[in-house]
Amino acid sequence: MSKAGRLTHLYDEAKGNKWFYYFAVFCRIVLALAFFISGIVKIRGERFAAGLSVNNPMGHYLEALYHTEYYYTFIGISQLVIGVLLLIPRTAFLGALSYFPIILNICVLTYAVRFEGTRITTIFLLGNIYLLWWDYDRLKYLLQFKQGKENDRPARKKPLSNKFPFLFFGFVVGMIAAVIITNLYIYDIRPGNSPEECTNGCPGNRNPKACEAFCDCIYNQGKPLDECLNAYNKIANQ
Known part of the structure; x- marks a missing residue:
């Protein structure tokens, strides 16, 4: 079996495991909830993170964004729509795809201004990447990856496995710990x-x-x- 074939086999095994599926559902719910909260605040015309001083670097940005009138509302509506897409199984892939550029932009922004929210935005970004990987059998056609005979097909449909993937969830915990620890030392000073x-x-x-x-x-x-x-x-x- 070729390397591509082995990777496809591992992907099929993950798609056939209920714990990977449950984790995908969990990520969809959490990411959608985050956008619902943020989107509703914007649609109602309220300041996001209202307790943050306008002299704080992130406060500068959010205050300017707040005063963009209907653009601010447009962002809120977009976040609500994407959140709904994530929660509907048939549109979850489209939701994850739409979520990615937004959460990537937010993540880069939080690091650029040394905001304390870098940890949570990084974790959200990683969760979004997992959802894109979960729908890799669809994503690969959008990215126009060269397909071999072994992977010119969608992932196999089979009964869900009950085997708990200890290695995978250990990796998830390790990644979260790495994000938290790295953010403790990445900057000499934060506002x-x-x-x-x-x-x-x-x-x-x-x-x-x-x-x-x-x-x-x-x-x-x-x-x-x-x-x-x-x-x-x-x-x-x-």
């Missing part, structure tokens, strides 16, 4: 979600004085993130 959260992290910073200056720059002076980071690095390197 946090409030002035108090920012300054509370200063005692453990390599340069508490520079950290306090950074927090003051963000929340009291309201300067852009890049300027405050430059000021922080200048003081820290003195």
